[in-house]
Amino acid sequence: MLYCLEAMRLAPSASNAQPFFFHVCEGEKAKEIAQATQSMGMNRFTTNAPIQVVISEASYNPTAAIGSRIRDQDFRAVDIGIASIQFALAATEKGIGTCLLGWFDEKRIREILGIKERVRLVISVGYPQKDVLRKKVRKPLRQLTDYVKE
Numbered sequence: 001m002l003y004c005l006e007a008m009r010l011a012p013s014a015s016n017a018q019p020f021f022f023h024v025c026e027g028e029k030a031k032e033i034a035q036a037t038q039s040m041g042m043n044r045f046t047t048n049a050p051i052q053v054v055i056s057e058a059s060y061n062p063t064a065a066i067g068s069r070i071r072d073q074d075f076r077a078v079d080i081g082i083a084s085i086q087f088a089l090a091a092t093e094k095g096i097g098t099c100l101l102g103w104f105d106e107k108r109i110r111e112i113l114g115i116k117e118r119v120r121l122v123i124s125v126g127y128p129q130k131d132v133l134r135k136k137v138r139k140p141l142r143q144l145t146d147y148v149k150e
């Protein structure tokens with residue numbers, strides 16, 4: 001876990017604001033969080049994951065806040081995404097499985113953790129049942145890229 005959290009900590013962020021906080025939930029808390037990710041048939045598998053990491057959004061530092069206002073861009077979601085994927089990739093490197101979750105009851109999670117901040121993501125952490133990765137279904141490169149020349 002520390003390895004994954006260090007990988008998260010080293011993530012780049014706009015103006016180095018690091019506008020996130022990772023709440024590592026284990027035991028009964030993890031079970032409660034898992035439940036808060038489950039509704040309408042979604043995320044049943046989180047019951048089997050022993051750790052749930054809740055990522056809340058922290059406020060911007062003054063530099064990031066000013067830059068964001070001038071350029072009309074809010075990079076906090078991007079920063080959270082980068083930090084989260086660094087966490088997930090570090091876990092994969094150690095043979096641990098993760099799933100990033102955007103489907104959760106935010107109000108309930110805030111109650112469980114006793115926090116006021118926005119909850120942006122949950123990462124479910126556990127041991128994968130199989131070593132085989134499921135097939136990646138992705139758009140072809142030509143739908144995702146172009147090369148722009150003079």
Ligand SMILES: Cc1cc2nc3c(=O)[nH]c(=O)nc-3n(C[C@H](O)[C@H](O)[C@H](O)COP(=O)(O)O)c2cc1C
Nearest residue numbers: 037042043099100101102103104121134135136137
């Ligand atoms: C921001 C974000 C939110 C996601 N939320 C969920 C979720 O709530 N439940 C789930 O099962 N998968 C969730 N996923 C996983 C995606 O559904 C998954 O990456 C996508 O379907 C492609 O599958 P693959 O990565 O296994 O190829 C999420 C992924 C991201 C990046």
